[in-house]
Structure formats: structure tokens, C-alpha cells
Amino acid sequence: MTEMQTSPAATERTDTPKMTARNVHVHFGEIQALSDVSLDIFDDEVTALIGPSGCGKSTFLRCFNRMNEMAENATTAGQVQIDGRDIYANDVDVAALRAQVGMVFQRPNPFPKSIFDNVAYGPRIHGLAETKSDLEEIVEASLSRAGLWDEVKDRLDDMGTVLSDGQQQRLCIARAIAVNPKIILMDEPCSALDPIATGKIEELIEELRLGFTIVIVTHSMQQAARVSQKTVFFHQGSLIEHGSTVEIFTKPRHERTKDYIMGRYG
Amino acid sequence: MSLNTAHALTPAAQKRGARRQRLDRMFRFAGLAALMMMSVIVVLLLGAILWRGLPAFTQHQVRLDITFPAPQPEAVSNTDYGQLIRQALAQRFPDAAPEDIRALRKIISPSARLTVRDALQANPDWAGQTHSLWLAVSAKTQTYLRSPGRATELGERDPKVLTWLADLNDNADIRRAFRATLFQRGDSRRAQSVGILGALAGSALTLTVTLVLAFPIGLASAIYLQEFAPKSRLVDLLEVNINNLAAIPSILYGLLGLAVFINVFHLPRATPLVGGMTLALMTLPTVIISSRAALAAVPKDLRAASLSLGASHVQTVFHHILPSAMPGVLTGTILAVAQALGETAPLLLIGMLAFIVDVPTQVTDVATALPAQIFLWAENPDEAFSDSAAAAIVVLLLMLLSLNAAAVFLRTRLEKRRW
Numbered sequence: 001m002t003e004m005q006t007s008p009a010a011t012e013r014t015d016t017p018k019m020t021a022r023n024v025h026v027h028f029g030e031i032q033a034l035s036d037v038s039l040d041i042f043d044d045e046v047t048a049l050i051g052p053s054g055c056g057k058s059t060f061l062r063c064f065n066r067m068n069e070m071a072e073n074a075t076t077a078g079q080v081q082i083d084g085r086d087i088y089a090n091d092v093d094v095a096a097l098r099a100q101v102g103m104v105f106q107r108p109n110p111f112p113k114s115i116f117d118n119v120a121y122g123p124r125i126h127g128l129a130e131t132k133s134d135l136e137e138i139v140e141a142s143l144s145r146a147g148l149w150d151e152v153k154d155r156l157d158d159m160g161t162v163l164s165d166g167q168q169q170r171l172c173i174a175r176a177i178a179v180n181p182k183i184i185l186m187d188e189p190c191s192a193l194d195p196i197a198t199g200k201i202e203e204l205i206e207e208l209r210l211g212f213t214i215v216i217v218t219h220s221m222q223q224a225a226r227v228s229q230k231t232v233f234f235h236q237g238s239l240i241e242h243g244s245t246v247e248i249f250t251k252p253r254h255e256r257t258k259d260y261i262m263g264r265y266g
Numbered sequence: 267m268s269l270n271t272a273h274a275l276t277p278a279a280q281k282r283g284a285r286r287q288r289l290d291r292m293f294r295f296a297g298l299a300a301l302m303m304m305s306v307i308v309v310l311l312l313g314a315i316l317w318r319g320l321p322a323f324t325q326h327q328v329r330l331d332i333t334f335p336a337p338q339p340e341a342v343s344n345t346d347y348g349q350l351i352r353q354a355l356a357q358r359f360p361d362a363a364p365e366d367i368r369a370l371r372k373i374i375s376p377s378a379r380l381t382v383r384d385a386l387q388a389n390p391d392w393a394g395q396t397h398s399l400w401l402a403v404s405a406k407t408q409t410y411l412r413s414p415g416r417a418t419e420l421g422e423r424d425p426k427v428l429t430w431l432a433d434l435n436d437n438a439d440i441r442r443a444f445r446a447t448l449f450q451r452g453d454s455r456r457a458q459s460v461g462i463l464g465a466l467a468g469s470a471l472t473l474t475v476t477l478v479l480a481f482p483i484g485l486a487s488a489i490y491l492q493e494f495a496p497k498s499r500l501v502d503l504l505e506v507n508i509n510n511l512a513a514i515p516s517i518l519y520g521l522l523g524l525a526v527f528i529n530v531f532h533l534p535r536a537t538p539l540v541g542g543m544t545l546a547l548m549t550l551p552t553v554i555i556s557s558r559a560a561l562a563a564v565p566k567d568l569r570a571a572s573l574s575l576g577a578s579h580v581q582t583v584f585h586h587i588l589p590s591a592m593p594g595v596l597t598g599t600i601l602a603v604a605q606a607l608g609e610t611a612p613l614l615l616i617g618m619l620a621f622i623v624d625v626p627t628q629v630t631d632v633a634t635a636l637p638a639q640i641f642l643w644a645e646n647p648d649e650a651f652s653d654s655a656a657a658a659i660v661v662l663l664l665m666l667l668s669l670n671a672a673a674v675f676l677r678t679r680l681e682k683r684r685w
Contacts, residue, residue: 067574070566072497099576109567111586121585122575172571179575 016084018043018183018213019064024078026059028071033059037078037239039232043182043213046205048228048245050218052260055234057217061185064215065101066094082183099126102176102212106188108168110160110175115152118160118171119143122179138178146174147204166197173204184208186216190223202227221261225249233257315659322657325445325458326411327400328374328434330354334386336394345386347379351401358439359430369424373431375402375458400441405457405650407431411440448657452625453639457650460643462658464625468538468618468633469607469665475542475629476549476606481599483546484553488595491554492561493583512551519548520612528616536617539629544612549602556598560591593680600673604666610637636662 017040026034034056041047049057059068066087068074080087087097099122110118119139122128129135139156143149148170152163160171169189176184186205190198205214205227218224224231225245232242233256241248241257252258275283332354335345348371355370356362362370378401385399386392403411411431434440451461495501523544527533533540564587572582588595613619619638626633634642636658643655 065574067570070570070573095576095578097576098574103570103574105567105570105574107567109565109571111568111571112590121572121577125575125577125581125585175571175575 013042015042017041018083019215020079020081021060021063022079022081024060024063024076024080026056026063026068026077027073027075028068029073033237034063035237037234039239039242041213041215042230044210045229046209046214046216046227047230047232048216048218048224049232049234050221050224050260051234051240053219054236056237057232057234058187059237060234060239061187061215061217064183064185065098065103067098067103069094099179100181100183102179102181102184104169104172104176104184104186104189107192108165108172110163110168110171112159112161114157115143115160115163115171116156119174119178122175126179128178128180142174142178143171145177145208146170147200147207148174164197166193166200169193169197169201170204173201173208177208181212183213183215186214188217188219191219198223221249221263233260235260315656315663318653319656319660321412322653323445323448323660324442325447326403326408327441327443328403329398329400329439329441330358330374331396332382332385332399333357333396334392334394345383347382347386350382351378359433362430366424366426369427370430372404373407373427375404375456377456377459378402400443402447402458403440405648408458409649445657448654452623453621453634453642454623457646457648457654460651460654462636462639462654462661464622465634465636465639465658466661467625467627468541468622468639469635469637471538471626471629471631471633472541472545472618472635473603473607475538476545477599477603479543479546480549480553480602484550484599485557485595487550488554488557488561489583489588492558493579493587508551508554512555515611516548516609517611517615519544520615522547523612524615534630534632536620536622536632536634537630538626538633540616541613541618541633541635542629544616545606545609548609548612549606552602552605553599556602557591557595560594560598561587563594564590593677596676596680597673600669600676604669604673607665607669608637608662610635610641613638636665 019041021037021039021041024034024037025032037056037060039060049061051057062068063076063080064082064087066076068076076088082097082100086092111121113121116139119142120129120135123135123138129138140149140153143152148167151167152158152171160168163171169192173184173189190201193201202223205216208214209229216224216227228245230242231245231248233240233248233252233254235256241252241254243253248257249261252261330351332350334350351374352367352371355374356367359366359370381401382399385397389397410428431440447459448461449463449466451459452464454460491501491505523540527540527543528535533543568586568590569582572586573579577585610619613635617632618634619641620632620634621642622632622634624631640655640658640662643651643658646652646655
């Protein structure tokens with residue numbers, strides 16, 4: 001709770017946002033998943049997306065690395081910009097975009113490869129390491145940053161899939177960091193983890209805040225309160241309210257937000 | 267607790283409960299009965315095959331003391347080895363009249379003189395000496411020795427033959443030995459000289475061609491259809507057709523092979539090349555369908571993880587999805603090849619159901635295949651041929667079993683490296 005009080009983001013920021021969404025609509029076939037969402041997201045802080053199941057918060061998250069396109073019938077309208085550049089423009093290389101926007105998923109999904117290869121995969125395909133020692137350096141730095149190095153440094157050749165769930169999730173974070181992205185999207189990263197593993201991931205998010213722009217989708221309002229500086233509330237595909245986390249949790253402006261935060265539905 | 271609640275049940279509820287348990291028991295019993303019946307059928311089938319086939323892996327041999335002629339430097343090849351056998355028989359049975367010797371000669375296989383010749387060629391210093399040799403018996407003697415109770419031509423024509431055989435037997439001059447020639451020779455007109463080596467080589471060459479064609483083409487098609495093909499009417503139509511092709515009677519593939527490969531492209535008839543190409547057509551749908559199923563079974567998480575790191579679609583498929591799907595792909599391919607191994611009908615139409623003595627060494631040699639060879643021997647009225655057919659069936663079954671075992675082995679081995 002001390003985090004909330006010392007949060008520097010209690011006031012509106014006036015600098016240029018890292019990412020902006022303007023009038024974003026997403027459809028999956030006939031179904032509208034997101035309607036007319038506009039939002040600015042700033043760097044050096046954690047933005048939490050909250051709302052009941054099916055409210056569109058995950059869909060909104062995936063707009064920023066165009067992962068909605070994994071579904072063939074997905075269409076995105078409106079404008080999404082990163083550093084002032086429209087990421088849905090025709091000349092955008094999706095692979096290059098995703099190299100800048102890392103993602104961590106709900107269920108830990110390490111590759112069925114060694115711990116080393118899991119982290120090294122991104123740098124390898126993007127040619128980030130000239131030599132083998134460069135690559136080893138990147139792997140060590142990424143694992144250290146994800147707080148996993150001490151636990152796995154002696155068994156980098158073990159399968160990533162034999163780690164505990166919490167360790168696997170930190171491995172996935174290390175894998176995302178290794179590509180050196182500017183933004184990390186997290187889609188309910190702790191919902192499959194026990195409280196201790198969740199605590200470690202939350203500490204990690206706090207540590208990573210000052211190097212990356214982090215957007216996290218979460219079902220847990222306590223988690224949103226603990227880790228984020230900005231909170232965005234979604235309901236039925238629309239953005240209902242956004243603001244500093246302190247404000248949203250202490251004096252929400254909308255009835256729906258208040259009801260959700262009080263636990264009346266969700 | 268549960269006891270207490272049971273007491274609280276109404277009579278109607280108790281009745282329903284009892285009925286449900288009865289149905290449960292009946293269903294389990296029906297399942298068990300079906301399983302038992304299937305086991306009995308399998309045991310009967312395998313038992314019958316082995317009962318018939320295993321004796322055919324052995325043959326009876328007669329020991330004779332052959333006296334090799336003294337060295338005749340230039341005339342080794344002119345030696346009448348049949349004569350040597352007749353002399354040895356005359357010595358072994360001094361009481362036999364000269365005309366009996368011809369009847370005695372018929373106990374021994376006609377090809378036994380080749381055994382004598384080979385023995386001399388292998389040991390040139392035997393010339394002028396006498397050595398004991400085990401010589402294969404003739405087909406008729408073989409049939410008699412295997413089931414002595416049955417009346418055979420052997421005894422009817424010359425009852426003395428049976429006495430001689432009994433004499434040989436009493437002196438331990440008849441033995442039962444492994445029939446190595448079965449695995450050393452091709453087909454023959456003589457039942458005692460046939461071997462499955464030709465058919466085995468033909469099958470191996472044919473299946474190699476099948477695998478080399480069907481695996482890459484099938485896998486590539488599966489990857490494209492599963493991962494890259496746009497959703498369209500044409501692709502849907504293609505899918506339906508592939509599924510239908512898997513169910514087409516195999517003889518139609520034989521007709522296709524005959525019409526296209528032989529009549530249009532003029533590829534050499536009755537060769538493993540054409541056979542393998544025809545069987546590849548037949549196995550392609552199975553390979554495609556099983557590979558697609560294996561690709562589709564790879565968790566979406568893995569795909570998402572790879573794409574989110576900025577890997578392209580092609581990189582995602584080849585770095586992550588395909589390696590994870592490989593156990594399934596390989597299992598499907600091996601089972602499809604095993605199916606091709608047992609196929610006879612398509613081979614019939616492209617001329618591989620033929621009497622071929624030479625063992626093929628390349629894909630453009632005329633050849634037959636194991637199931638075709640079995641068919642040829644089984645339809646031969648001479649009982650000695652059907653013995654060899656039974657032995658060939660055992661070999662075919664062993665090959666199928668080892669292919670399936672390889673599929674299981676690969677699956678468990680590769681699955682250890684999965685998500």
C-alpha cells in the first residue's frame with residue numbers, strides 16, 4: 001500500500017505517451033470485442049487493465065503487438081501508435097514490431113527446449129548476438145533481470161518445461177526481455193501461479209517498471225493496486241474509466257467501476 | 267456420513283440406484299466379453315499362422331558319406347556330382363539293387379548336387395577323400411517326414427523307400443536343420459529351392475521409393491494445408507478429396523499406376539520404381555491426414571510464444587510446431603508404410619505379381635514383393651510351396667510388427683522432448 005501513496009503518477013502526465021490508442025474497434029467475425037477505445041499509455045509506469053471476464057481487456061492488450069491477428073477472422077479499426085508510429089500501417093513488419101513489444105502469457109509457455117535455448121531463441125532469430133559469448137551474456141543478463149539466474153545457472157541445459165510454474169513464468173519473462181523490447185505486455189501473468197510465485201512476479205514487475213513500459217491485464221484488484229500506477233477499467237468491450245490507480249480505487253467516478261471494485265460483480 | 271444419507275433415500279431413489287449399478291455391471295461385462303472374444307480370435311489367427319509357418323523354417327537333411335574323386339586339375343567342373351550322390355547311396359545301402367538306386371536318389375533333393383559341388387569348391391583338399399555331408403531331402407520326402415501318417419506318393423510307388431528312410435532315421439542319419447536357403451535365394455520352380463530373399467529385396471526397394479516420395483510430399487502438403495492455406499472453397503474441396511482418397515480401394519491406385527506411370531511415362535513395368543510410386547500415391551492421403559492431425563494437436567500457447575517474440579510464421583512452424591508434431595508425423599508415416607508393405611492388389615496391375623528368380627538390386631530391376639510372393643506360393647497346388655508361403659507370412663508379420671514397434675519407440679522417445 002505504501003507503493004500507492006508514493007506513486008509519482010498520481011497526477012496527469014503531460015509528456016508524450018509511449019503508446020496511444022484512438023477509436024480502436026476490434027471484431028472477431030460478427031462479434032464486437034472492443035468498441036471505440038482511446039487511451040494513452042506512458043513509459044516508466046505500470047498500467048493495469050481490469051474488468052470482468054470477456055470485457056475486452058485482453059483483446060485491447062493484444063492490439064499493441066497485433067497478436068489478435070492469430071485469429072483469422074479478427075479485424076482491427078482505429079489507430080494504434082507506438083512512439084508516434086502507426087503499427088497497423090501497411091509497411092509495418094509485424095515480426096519487427098513484436099521484437100519491440102514483448103509478451104507474457106496467462107499460462108507459462110516455455111518452449112520444449114533447454115532453459116538456455118528458451119532465452120536465446122529471440123536473440124538468435126533477430127541476430128542480436130554476434131558471437132557465442134555475446135549470446136551467453138544476453139542469456140545471463142536476461143535471466144538475472146528476471147530473477148531466475150541464481151536458481152538455474154547450474155542447469156541451463158535442463159528442459160525449460162521441468163521448472164516449477166513460477167520459475168517457468170519468470171523464464172518466459174526472461175525470454176521476452178532477451179529481445180530487448182521497450183514494452184512488455186502481460187496477460188494475467190499470475191493467474192496460474194500460487195501466492196508465493198505471484199509475489200515474486202509482482203516484485204519483478206516493480207523492478208522492471210523503470211526500464212520498460214508495462215501493461216498488465218489482471219483479474220485480481222489487489223494485484224492491480226499493488227503493482228500499477230495507472231488503472232483502466234473495461235466493461236463489455238468499452239473503456240469505462242481510467243486514471244491513476246489511487247484514484248480509481250479510492251474515488252471511482254463511475255457506478256460500474258465502483259461496483260466492480262467493491263466486488264459486486266466480476 | 268454416506269451410510270446415514272443412504273438410509274434417508276426414498277424407495278424410488280434406492281431402486282434407481284440399484285438399476286444404475288446393474289447397468290454399470292452389464293456394460294463392463296459386455297466390454298470385457300468383447301475384449302476376450304477379440305483376444306481369442308487373435309490367438310487363433312497367430313496360432314494357425316505359426317503352426318503352419320514355423321516348421322517351414324526348417325528342413326530335413328540326410329547324412330551321406332560322399333567320396334570325392336581324386337584331383338583332375340582341368341575337369342573339376344565336369345564332375346558329375348549327381349553320380350557321387352548315387353555312389354554314396356549305393357555304399358550306404360549295399361543291399362539295394364541298381365534300379366533301387368534311382369528310387370533312393372529321389373529321397374534326396376535334386377539340388378543336393380549343388381551342395382556337394384559347393385563343399386568341394388570350399389575345400390579343394392577334400393578331393394580323393396570321403397567326407398560326411400548333410401544333404402537336403404526332396405520335397406516329397408519332406409512332406410512325408412513332416413507328417414508320416416499321411417499316405418504319400420512316396421510310399422505308394424515304392425514301399426521300400428519307407429524302409430530305407432526308417433533305416434536312415436534309426437541310425438541318426440536324418441536331422442532337422444534351419445533352412446538357411448529360405449533367406450538366401452529368390453523364387454524357384456523347385457519347392458525345396460525357393461527363397462524369400464528376392465521378395466524381401468523387392469519389398470525393401472519398393473518401400474524405400476514409397477517412403478522417399480510419400481514422406482516429403484505428404485508432410486509438405488500437410489504443413490501447407492494446416493498452417494498456410496487460406497480459407498477458401500478450393501482448399502475445402504481439396505480437403506474433402508484427400509479424405510476420400512484415403513478410402514479408395516487400393517486396386518484403383520494400381521490401375522492409376524498402370525495407366526500413368528507405365529502407359530504414359532513408359533517407366534519399366536514390374537519394377538520397385540513403379541511399385542513404389544504407385545504405393546506412394548496410395549499412402550499419401552494417410553500421411554497427409556495423420557501429419558495434419560499431429561500439427562493441429564500442438565498447443566496454441568507454443569505458437570503464441572514464438573510469434574510474440576517476433577518469429578515469422580515460417581520460423582514458428584519450422585522451429586517449434588513441426589518439431590513438436592514430429593512424433594505424430596513419424597508414427598502416421600510408419601503406419602502408412604506398414605500398410606503399403608502388406609498391399610498386393612496395386613502390385614498385381616503393374617506386373618509385380620510374377621515369377622522372378624533373380625534377386626533385385628536396384629529399383630529398375632524387375633521384382634516381386636513379399637505379399638505377392640505369398641500369393642503366388644499359396645495358390646500353387648504343390649503343398650511344399652504353401653509351406654514356404656506360410657514361412658513368408660511369418661516373415662511379413664514380423665516385419666509389420668517391427669515397423670509398428672518402431673512407431674511406438676519413436677513416439678515415446680520423441681515425446682520426452684515435448685511441451
